[in-house]
Amino acid sequence: MxxxxxxxxxxxxxxxxxxxxxxxxxxxxxxxxxxxxxxxxxxxxxxxxxxxxxxxxxxxxxxxxxxGFIKSMDGKLANTTAAELDIFQKIESDERKEHKKRAERLIVENKIRELDLEELNEIEAYGMEFLDEIIVEIAIVYKIFGAVNLDIREAVETKMPEWISKNYMKEG
Incomplete structure (x- = not known):
């Protein structure tokens, strides 16, 4: 518990x-x-x-x-090289950037008017592209930590006080 x-x-x-x-x-x-x-x-x-x-x-x-914060990277992506992961990251970043300008505008407009379903879907697509990029970046982090025998949960525990001090996370 x-x-x-x-x-x-x-x-x-x-x-x-x-x-x-x-x-x-x-x-x-x-x-x-x-x-x-x-x-x-x-x-x-x-x-x-x-x-x-x-x-x-x-x-x-x-x-x-x-x-423990992040599910382990256990798909085929985990079996790629660092150079291949870098290529995947660039692909995902480019896909996210295709949606960025419009999504950011819609997120701001959402504060002053109600968006229609198509506009909300555009924001969601942007978020989903972000998740794709993040998962590739997490795979890169796993690869880096694997090289030095560091578990991701240990790394997160180590960084948590800093993230709290920067107000990225709340204590508790």
Whole structure:
């Protein structure tokens, strides 16, 4: 069991819901949920909260707390050379950049007007291209750390205090 007090409280604030509503949505009795928040929550119950909330930040926090932040790179991409990974990264970067200008404009426009479905899909496509690029970059990081026998989770733990001090991440 992992303690997710800060993460769940932040989720409640972000979604502007009460703990009682979350308990109803997750079918976890409110008193049980309260205990989980304070003392620790089993993974399967945290997954219920993740599914019920649909909150991407909570999902990434959950992945970090329970799964060591990043899934291991176990696909064919992991078996490529550093030079090949560099080529894949450039391809993915070019694909992302094709969407960038329009997506950034739409993200800003979304603050002053409601976007239509096609525009929202353009923003989503940009995000998906970003994910493709990020996964290739993660494969590169795995390759680098593999050369020096460093586990990605150890690297993340090492960097976490710096990321917190830079306000990239919150403590907790």
């Amino acid at each position: 992992k303690v997710l007090t800060n993460e769940i409280n932040d989720l409640l604030k972000r979604q502007d819901i009460k703990q009682k509503e979350l308990a109803i949505d997750t079918e976890i009795p409110e008193t049980t949920l309260s205990g989980y928040i304070k003392q620790g929550i089993p993974f399967e119950k945290a997954l219920k909260i993740m599914d019920a909330s649909g909150d991407s930040l909570f999902t990434s926090q959950l992945a970090y707390k329970f799964l």
